[in-house]
Amino acid sequence: MSKTPNYKEAFDELQTIVNDIELGEISVDELAEKVKRATVLIAICKAKLASTEEDVNRILKELDNAGE
């Protein structure tokens, strides 16, 4: 878990935590850690919905370099 997950990984991991917590498979000892993790994952997912890192100019430059 050291690297930041991409949004798909974040989404999948989040679903796992929700499942575990729904099935009551999370003890009070783990709870704080899991909730903290879920908060991070939710933030990643929400950020993805609201932004991309793409840049039109960079793509056009790349097109020029590829030679049309």
Place this chain on the structure above:
Amino acid sequence: MSEKIANKTVYTLLEVAKSIQKTLADRYTSEFWVKAEMNKLNFYHHSGHAYPELVEKQDGKIIAQFKANLWRDDYQQINANFLRTLGEPLKDGIKILFLARITFEPQYGLSLRIIDIDPSFTLGDLEREKQETIQRLHTEGIYHSNKQTPLPLLPQRIAIISVETSKGYADFTKVLDTNPWNYHFFHVLFPSLLQGDRAVESIRHQLRRIKKVISHFDVVAIIRGGGGDVGLSCYNNYELARDIVLFPIPVITGIGHATNETVAEMIAHANAITPTKIAEFLLLKFHEFAVPVQKAEEKIKSKAERIIEDEKYRLQSVMKLFRSVTANVLAENRGQVRSMTRMLQQQSAFMIRNEKSLINSIEKNIANLIAQSVLKRGFSITFKNGKPVKNSQELKEGDTIQTQLAEGAITSVVQSTKPS
């Protein structure tokens, strides 16, 4: 009419032409149906006339060709008929069944005058092209390729093939860019013709361009709209359909209102009638991601609170139990201690009282015993009014006194006293 020049009969060009004209007019008295491929329409906007180039091919080679005339009035009527029946105008490269008359004008030569064209024949031909395209894609096993290309969880980066000024493009980008959930889409326009024969090469060209920068995109959207439902048979073209179906990322189409779905629309990853609908399709994908995330947030919050609440409750009930058990034990013990204390107090007081009275009686006995033994040795005790007399000055003449002896007592009257 002919003249003799150096013993030769010589005709003028016009005479020859007129002769041919007459012969043809006598021979070809009626109109007749002909089928041919219209290689070029050669329509002239300023005159409104068209001069189609007709050919017949065998194994790709031209085995017959003819010039034709299509006069303005006929052209307009036929073209309108075509648009109504086929959704396509008269154009280059279609097969036609036409009603013709042979004409020969001395000035222009031989040609076929087209009086009418049967659109159903051309329709059948276009339909055949469409079916051939479908069949070829099936035969090559690629018909479902683009449908099987997975769409990313969030199809967020869109390469749009469209016309910048078209209503379809405006509708599509408006729905994406002004969505009330603040979902962010990134899109780049790759401008292209979208109808008519030249659209095939134009779209294919843009697909090739997109391929060069494919890593920046999740999906290609071919968006048309606002141009009328004419000239869409280009989307049945095999080369174009093949490029779309084999495209490495999903291609979605919002091409138009045509009742008759084109091959490109059939084989696209997803298709909707209007650009707005195809934009909504993308928004739906975002919902499918956003809603579970939202739900997860709520569920985790409520479940975590519930777990903590449950645990707190359990702890409290354990504490309550512990407290009541210990209180009971304490109360029991305290009661015991109290009753034992009381018992001890009562017992000891009783014992002390007993001892004290015992000692008293013993003391009394001892005093009696001492007094008795003194009396027995001849001493006596003198009382006046029941009180022992210890000093002769306590008495005066005439007082009655009692004298206690060891055995018995004497009553006497004092005659005199004398101090010691």
